[in-house]
Amino acid sequence: MALHALNDQHLDHDLATISIKNLRLRTHIGIKDEEIQNRQDVVINATIRYRAERAVKFDHIEQALNYRTITKHIIGYVEDNRFLLLERMTREVLDIIMSYEQVLTAQVEIDKPFALRFSDSVSVTLSDSRLD
Template structure:
């Protein structure tokens, strides 16, 4: 077995995936006058990967990535700001997640329900990675 295969197996074994599902928030998003004046619903989903070997081994919260802290930061940012574009909001949320040094990869999807007349929602997804060996 090649050495890089062993490294990849070890790398995958140490990774935890945190999924924040359907975080429903209200914010100002859009360019139309009614969107500028009124808050709208957005639904945020995030997939965050980090090395959890120390959290698993020591069973201490200090060793884990605190998803509650990340979620509170996202809520404060999204509800406390105004956005013209869904792309911009998604980038800013992704940047908040990636600001935590433990995060290796993250993907953020934000849905804007009822943005189109005949669709449930419109969404934007952006991803980032600290490890060039791993695609998100």
């Protein structure tokens, strides 16, 4: 059997995982006066899964989940807003990702570097899914 024919049989099993790693942004996050007045660094990691069979088969950007568009959406939202809690920011970034219909599952982890003495960072991770 030809390789092309084998590939055609597996198209509906092409679940793609997109990983956005260490997206470093500055925003207002926290409850202390110093945190409210000054932007702080946050580091965002996201894992996104979607069915990529059409992207694999046709090799056109229109058939793929555009991670650049999603990332720009996240950057604009995080940098233009204020957050009291890391949990809230994480949920809102996850909601942005899940707003794209192609997304089946997503997980977002946001780190707040140097939030605790003697620690590199504190992070919150949340997940969501359209799957049953």
